[in-house]
Amino acid sequence: MTALVVPDRAWFTRDVHVVAYDLLGALLTRRTSQGAVTLRITEVEAYAGPADPGSHAFRGETARNRTMFGEPGRVYVYRHLGLHHCMNVVCSPPGEASAVLLRAGEVVEGVDLARARRAAAGVTRADVDLARGPARLTVALAVDRDDDGTDVTDPEGALVLRVPAEARDDRRVATGPRVGVSGDGGRADLFPWRAWLDGDPTVSAYRAAGPRRRRR
DNA sequence: GGTACGATTGTCT
DNA sequence: GACAATCGTACCT
Numbered sequence: 001m002t003a004l005v006v007p008d009r010a011w012f013t014r015d016v017h018v019v020a021y022d023l024l025g026a027l028l029t030r031r032t033s034q035g036a037v038t039l040r041i042t043e044v045e046a047y048a049g050p051a052d053p054g055s056h057a058f059r060g061e062t063a064r065n066r067t068m069f070g071e072p073g074r075v076y077v078y079r080h081l082g083l084h085h086c087m088n089v090v091c092s093p094p095g096e097a098s099a100v101l102l103r104a105g106e107v108v109e110g111v112d113l114a115r116a117r118r119a120a121a122g123v124t125r126a127d128v129d130l131a132r133g134p135a136r137l138t139v140a141l142a143v144d145r146d147d148d149g150t151d152v153t154d155p156e157g158a159l160v161l162r163v164p165a166e167a168r169d170d171r172r173v174a175t176g177p178r179v180g181v182s183g184d185g186g187r188a189d190l191f192p193w194r195a196w197l198d199g200d201p202t203v204s205a206y207r208a209a210g211p212r213r214r215r216r
Numbered sequence: 217g218g219t220a221c222g223a224t225t226g227t228c229t
Numbered sequence: 230g231a232c233a234a235t236c237g238t239a240c241c242t
Contacts, residue, residue, distance in 0.1 A: 045223070054223070064238060082236030084224055101223060123226070135224055180223055207224090 004162040006155045011163070012072035012091040016098040017193065019091040020046040023100055024197055025171050027108070027162045028152070030141040037110035037141055039131055041102060043196035043203045045178050047088070049097040054181035057097035068097040073153040077138070077145050084135030085144050089152060089161075103179070103194070105131040106202040107140055114140040133204040172198040179207055 004027065012019055029038045047055040049068075056078065061069045067076040068090055076088040076099055092098035107114045107130045114130045121139050131137040138144065143159070152161040175195045196203040 047223075056223075059239075062239075078223085079237065080224060081222060081234075083234065086223060088223085103223085133224070178223070 002164040002166050002168055005165045006153060006160060007073075007163050009071070009073045009153055012089065012153070013093055014091065016046045016048050016091050016100060019089075020044045020100045020193070020195055021173060022163065023089070023102070023161075024173055024195060025164075028102070028105070028141070029109070029160045029162070030143065031158055031160075032142055034142075035110055035113050037114050038108050039105035039137070039141065040108050041105045042200045043102075043104035043194070045101040045103055045195075046193040047099050047101060048193075049092060049099075054178060055097070055099075057099075061097070065097070067149050068099050070094055070149070071151075073151055075143075075147060075150045075152060075159060077143060077148040079145055080135065085138040086134040087138050087141075087143050087147075101134060102137055103134045104196070104202050104204045105137055105140075106200070107131055117142055128201050132202050174198040176206065179204070 023041050023044050026041050027038055028041060029036055049055060050057045050060060052058060056065045057068050064078060065076065067074055068088070070090065071094060072090050072092055074090050076090055077085055080086055086101060088099040088101045090099050107127065111127060115127065117139055118125060118130060129136065131140040147159065150159045151157055152159045154160070173195055178194045
C-alpha cells in the first residue's frame with residue numbers, strides 16, 4: 001500500500017499528457033457540509049491551450065475560461081448545454097491554459113451521498129454509473145460553476161487531490177480520440193488525447209463527435 | 217441586440 | 230439509434 005500525497009503546483013505544471021496520465025487512479029475528495037465523497041479517477045482528456053482547436057482556450061482568454069489561463073492546480077468548471085457541469089484541472093503556468101478534463105471515476109467513499117445527489121437530480125442508477133461521464137461526475141461531487149477556481153493542491157480545501165507518493169505503475173492505461181470534440185477540424189486522429197483505465201467499468205461509453213449539422 | 221451552437225445526458229422509439 | 234432539453238457564450242450585425 002503506497003502512501004498518498006497531495007501534489008503541489010509543480011506537479012501540475014508539466015506536460016498536459018503526463019498530468020492526464022498521472023491523474024488516472026488518483027483520488028479526488030470533495031468535502032461539503034453534507035460529508036465527503038472520494039472519487040478514484042478512471043478517465044480523463046487532455047486539452048492543450050490556445051493551440052488546441054478542441055479547447056475552450058482556442059479562441060483566447062474570456063470571462064468564462066479565465067481560470068484556465070490562471071494558476072495550475074485549480075479547477076475550471078463550466079456549464080454545458082445549460083444543463084450540465086464539466087470539471088477540469090489546470091496544468092500549465094498562467095497564460096498557457098492547458099487543462100485536463102475529468103471524464104469519469106469510481107466513487108470509493110461517500111457512495112450514499114453521491115447516490116442521494118443523483119436521486120435529487122431525478123435519476124436512479126447503478127452505483128457504477130454514479131460518476132460515469134463528465135457531467136455525472138460533477139453531480140456526484142456536487143461541483144458547479146461556484147467551484148470554478150478551487151485549488152486542489154490545498155489539503156484543507158473543498159476539493160483535494162491525492163496521488164501515490166511513489167510511482168508504481170501497475171495500471172493498464174488505454175488511449176483514444178476525445179469524445180464529442182468537433183473543433184479539431186475532423187482530425188480527431190491528431191488529438192488522441194483521451195486516456196482511461198483499461199477495462200474499468202466506470203469508464204464512459206465512447207461517442208464519436210458526429211458531423212455538425214448546420215441549423216436552419 | 218440577435219443568433220448559432222456546444223468537452224452531455226436521459227428518454228423514447 | 231435518434232433527439233430534445235436548455236442557457237451561457239462567442240461572434241456577428
